[in-house]
Amino acid sequence: MVRDVRSLGYGNLTERPRLKAIGIGGAGCNAIANSPFPSVGLCSHLDNVNGPPGQRRLVLGPDEHALLTSASPRMMGSVERAISRRLRQEVEGYDLIFLFAGLGGETASYILPGLANLCRHLGGMVIASVAMPFSAEGPGRRSTAAAALPKLIEAAHLTITYPNDGLLEVAPNLPFRRTFKVMDEIMKVPARELAGVLTRDDLRGLRSEIGLSMHMRMGAGAGAGMQRESVAVSEAFGSPWFDFDLKESAVALVVISGREVDDFSVRDILGHVRARVPNASILYGVRSDASADDLRVTVLLDARV
Numbered sequence: 001m002v003r004d005v006r007s008l009g010y011g012n013l014t015e016r017p018r019l020k021a022i023g024i025g026g027a028g029c030n031a032i033a034n035s036p037f038p039s040v041g042l043c044s045h046l047d048n049v050n051g052p053p054g055q056r057r058l059v060l061g062p063d064e065h066a067l068l069t070s071a072s073p074r075m076m077g078s079v080e081r082a083i084s085r086r087l088r089q090e091v092e093g094y095d096l097i098f099l100f101a102g103l104g105g106e107t108a109s110y111i112l113p114g115l116a117n118l119c120r121h122l123g124g125m126v127i128a129s130v131a132m133p134f135s136a137e138g139p140g141r142r143s144t145a146a147a148a149l150p151k152l153i154e155a156a157h158l159t160i161t162y163p164n165d166g167l168l169e170v171a172p173n174l175p176f177r178r179t180f181k182v183m184d185e186i187m188k189v190p191a192r193e194l195a196g197v198l199t200r201d202d203l204r205g206l207r208s209e210i211g212l213s214m215h216m217r218m219g220a221g222a223g224a225g226m227q228r229e230s231v232a233v234s235e236a237f238g239s240p241w242f243d244f245d246l247k248e249s250a251v252a253l254v255v256i257s258g259r260e261v262d263d264f265s266v267r268d269i270l271g272h273v274r275a276r277v278p279n280a281s282i283l284y285g286v287r288s289d290a291s292a293d294d295l296r297v298t299v300l301l302d303a304r305v
């Protein structure tokens with residue numbers, strides 16, 4: 001891959017992709033609560049009872065669960081015919097589909113790869129955001145998650161993983177329930193930031209550039225005052241999930257957002273990013289956010305883990 005720096009926001013800026021967020025399983029339904037775009041939860045009966053109130057959810061029947069669990073890419077034509085109309089309607093016609101889940105349980109771990117394949121087959125770009133279980137949750141959950149992840153990465157265009165153990169560095173000593181809430185918010189960051197910069201033309205470019213099956217990790221930082229650019233980039237690269245050799249990273253997606261972002265700030269930020277990922281192609285977008293007090297930098301790196 002060519003090591004270059006390229007701006008997102010191509011083509012007609014008013015042509016934004018149609019976005020949909022789908023939360024799968026208990027964690028996924030919690031993660032899409034307060035989603036800034038249209039969303040739906042897919043879950044078991046039990047998670048439907050316990051899920052956030054007032055949320056649109058589809059309770060998966062055993063047939064749909066079994067079909068998605070066993071679905072391979074070659075079978076997608078027949079899966080599409082067999083899948084219920086209500087499920088197909090949730091994904092058909094959307095350009096960019098964000099899937100949210102925690103791996104390790106019995107629902108999302110089994111159906112997510114098939115669902116990602118189906119979304120892709122129906123034409124959308126598929127970005128999956130998944131939390132990986134805490135070590136303390138035990139080997140059973142960890143091995144279920146580890147078995148599901150490669151299948152998901154293969155099926156989605158882009159999979160962003162968040163090992164929960166990383167949260168112990170960011171928010172130590174919190175009970176699990178509270179850390180899950182923190183994670184629900186963190187997982188929404190790339191969706192919100194990317195949605196603010198991507199055009200339909202970008203999606204086409206991204207799909208050919210990153211192709212299929214990219215595994216990424218995220219870091220996010222904020223800065224205010226004189227050195228806000230370097231502070232924000234340092235904080236982003238302090239991410240507990242950048243735990244691999246960054247020199248190996250071949251793609252960096254960077255979204256810069258703030259109330260007033262000027263050309264100087266953008267070049268400064270990109271310089272700080274380049275120093276940390278010397279071998280990556282950098283794709284960046286700038287988003288103006290009138291509500292922001294400071295400068296925010298969100299970085300997604302292809303993860304060599």
Ligand SMILES: Nc1nc2c(ncn2[C@@H]2O[C@H](COP(=O)(O)OP(=O)(O)OP(=O)(O)O)[C@@H](O)[C@H]2O)c(=O)[nH]1
Pocket residue numbers: 024025026027028030031044047101102103104105106107108109131132133134137141164180181183184
């Ligand atoms: N971010 C987040 N993660 C959670 C939450 N609840 C559980 N998790 C994590 O997600 C993993 C999967 O849990 P669930 O989402 O309940 O699993 P599921 O897909 O619903 O599967 P079953 O409940 O077994 O049917 C857990 O092992 C936790 O690591 C949550 O509310 N938010």
Ligand SMILES: [Mg+2]
Pocket residue numbers: 025026027047105107
């Ligand atoms: Mg559950």
